[in-house]
Amino acid sequence: MSAISVSQLCKSYGGRQAVRELSFEVQKGETFALLGPNGAGKTTTIEILEGYRKPDSGTIRVLGLNPQTQGAELKRRTGLVLQTTALEPELTIRETITAFARLYRAPRDISSVLIDVNLAHLQDNRVGNLSGGQKRRLEIALGIVGDPELVFLDEPTTGLDPEARRKIWTLIQRLNNNGCTIVLSSHYMDEVQALASHMAIMVDGHIAAEGRPRDLQRQYCTHATIRFDADARLPDSFPADLAPNTTFRDGHAELVMEDPVPALNALTGWARDTGYDLSSISVTRQGLEDIYLQLVSQRQDKPQGDTP
Amino acid sequence: MMLVQEAIHQLRLFTRRPAAVFFVVAMPLVLLIVLTQLFGNEKIQGLGLNTAQFYTPALAVFGVVMACFTYLAVSTATARDLGILKRVRGTPMPPWVYICARIMAVSVIAFASLVLVIATGALAFGVEIIWERTPAAAVVAIIGALCFASLGMMVTALFRSSETVQAASSAAIMPLAFVSDIFVRPNAETSEWVPFIGNMFPLRHFSIAFQRAFDYAYEGSGFALPDAEGIVYSILPHIGIMALWGIGAALVAARFFQWEARAI
Numbered sequence: 001m002s003a004i005s006v007s008q009l010c011k012s013y014g015g016r017q018a019v020r021e022l023s024f025e026v027q028k029g030e031t032f033a034l035l036g037p038n039g040a041g042k043t044t045t046i047e048i049l050e051g052y053r054k055p056d057s058g059t060i061r062v063l064g065l066n067p068q069t070q071g072a073e074l075k076r077r078t079g080l081v082l083q084t085t086a087l088e089p090e091l092t093i094r095e096t097i098t099a100f101a102r103l104y105r106a107p108r109d110i111s112s113v114l115i116d117v118n119l120a121h122l123q124d125n126r127v128g129n130l131s132g133g134q135k136r137r138l139e140i141a142l143g144i145v146g147d148p149e150l151v152f153l154d155e156p157t158t159g160l161d162p163e164a165r166r167k168i169w170t171l172i173q174r175l176n177n178n179g180c181t182i183v184l185s186s187h188y189m190d191e192v193q194a195l196a197s198h199m200a201i202m203v204d205g206h207i208a209a210e211g212r213p214r215d216l217q218r219q220y221c222t223h224a225t226i227r228f229d230a231d232a233r234l235p236d237s238f239p240a241d242l243a244p245n246t247t248f249r250d251g252h253a254e255l256v257m258e259d260p261v262p263a264l265n266a267l268t269g270w271a272r273d274t275g276y277d278l279s280s281i282s283v284t285r286q287g288l289e290d291i292y293l294q295l296v297s298q299r300q301d302k303p304q305g306d307t308p
Numbered sequence: 309m310m311l312v313q314e315a316i317h318q319l320r321l322f323t324r325r326p327a328a329v330f331f332v333v334a335m336p337l338v339l340l341i342v343l344t345q346l347f348g349n350e351k352i353q354g355l356g357l358n359t360a361q362f363y364t365p366a367l368a369v370f371g372v373v374m375a376c377f378t379y380l381a382v383s384t385a386t387a388r389d390l391g392i393l394k395r396v397r398g399t400p401m402p403p404w405v406y407i408c409a410r411i412m413a414v415s416v417i418a419f420a421s422l423v424l425v426i427a428t429g430a431l432a433f434g435v436e437i438i439w440e441r442t443p444a445a446a447v448v449a450i451i452g453a454l455c456f457a458s459l460g461m462m463v464t465a466l467f468r469s470s471e472t473v474q475a476a477s478s479a480a481i482m483p484l485a486f487v488s489d490i491f492v493r494p495n496a497e498t499s500e501w502v503p504f505i506g507n508m509f510p511l512r513h514f515s516i517a518f519q520r521a522f523d524y525a526y527e528g529s530g531f532a533l534p535d536a537e538g539i540v541y542s543i544l545p546h547i548g549i550m551a552l553w554g555i556g557a558a559l560v561a562a563r564f565f566q567w568e569a570r571a572i
Contacts (some may be wrong), residue, residue, distance in 0.1 A: 086391030
């Protein structure tokens with residue numbers, strides 16, 4: 001059964017289409033990531049699912065509920081971490097969590113939440129004195145203290161240092177292992193690859209690519225690149241069938257192809273026979289990061305037409 | 309239950325903000341001491357009152373207004389700027405519970421400030437409390453607190469940032485306090501338009517209805533209808549006007565209140 005189902009969702013602000021004809025499903029128990037640059041419509045989408053914003057059109061069901069008309073029930077069963085940190089600096093960590101816990105019918109034990117987010121040792125510190133990563137972990141604690149079935153995390157690690165990001169990743173993984181469905185938005189492909197079982201790349205309010213990370217990798221990352229140090233002129237002995245596919249750039253020769261094995265075989269045979277120095281050879285396959293950057297730059301380089 | 313817990317939570321937050329405690333609780337007290345020393349605690353010309361007997365209830369009212377109007381408006385707008393109101397909307401707490409809890413919290417602070425000012429007036433400056441009028445004075449204080457809380461929420465609804473809310477609430481209250489018998493009492497030389505302007509707004513009704521509970525020139529316990537000569541102490545017209553302002557402001561606030569700092 002799906003935890004979230006979105007169909008033909010549209011939302012515009014003052015003539016600008018923030019989200020257009022968006023459709024996707026999130027299955028129960030999975031970690032679903034919306035990946036995209038700033039202004040892609042990730043936060044708009046998440047805030048519509050949370051019930052903060054009213055869609056212009058489209059059908060949305062979150063845990064089987066309509067966020068606009070069944071918001072009260074939805075808020076009892078979901079937890080959220082908003083894009084911007086919003087905490088009372090004068091309270092201590094424990095007081096902050098306690099204040100949120102009493103708003104839910106069956107909250108989790110506060111001490112165990114403190115341990116989960118790794119803040120137990122700081123529980124009596126004032127929120128105003130915490131680091132960015134600690135504040136974000138506290139907000140995750142507020143998101144999970146109501147023991148929700150579904151948690152929304154809107155850019156949980158943006159602006160944090162690598163170590164703080166890792167800690168939050170571990171926390172999200174543990175949360176998902178406990179059966180909680182997670183909807184995450186992020187700028188970072190590495191984060192999505194580390195956490196998400198399903199992802200959608202959003203560009204200009206639209207899903208440009210969607211699927212399991214491994215499937216996307218297989219679908220999009222079809223070509224490998226062979227690279228070795230070479231001058232723009234290769235010896236005449238260079239294998240004739242490879243020559244048309246070889247390009248030169250910054251002192252490298254590059255060959256791009258789906259299956260690099262026959263070319264590698266030809267190249268190494270040629271090098272052994274002629275004594276050509278091929279010790280710098282490398283084979284790389286495009287990663288999802290490259291695909292993501294390509295999708296983003298293709299969309300954004302398009303001539304300005306439909307978005308003012 | 310959730311309402312009371314949230315109100316206690318808001319009170320705890322208030323006690324953690326020393327600047328807020330000073331402005332709301334200590335400032336009326338400081339003004340009482342300074343003004344009484346400045347003018348000497350003697351009979352005010354043309355009135356049957358000495359300085360402290362006039363200023364004690366006036367500044368008690370001022371304290372209630374500082375808490376229920378200024379502090380409520382500015383702290384709510386600040387919480388909105390910080391995104392805290394938005395976050396609260398994402399929890400199961402009904403919005404009305406949150407707003408009512410904030411109003412309950414500032415009302416508790418207002419009454420603490422009021423009791424402190426009156427106790428200081430009575431113990432340090434010999435202010436006489438007319439006990440039979442305390443029920444009427446309490447009714448005035450409660451209606452006044454609710455009226456100004458409602459006005460405070462209206463200001464927060466009409467202005468978008470805490471800076472503008474701060475400016476608007478000060479700009480409204482300070483000039484009004486001068487024409488509402490709080491900082492100065494009109495005398496024979498005051499132009500007639502001063503009380504005329506004052507009477508159009510709720511603050512003067514709050515201050516004179518409360519002050520007359522401490523004024524021997526008036527008669528009765530406060531719940532009688534006003535008489536033609538104006539010697540009967542009657543709170544009824546004043547609380548009526550405050551109630552009208554309060555209801556009007558609550559309607560405007562409910563119509564225009566925003567939970568997020570900026571609309572996208």
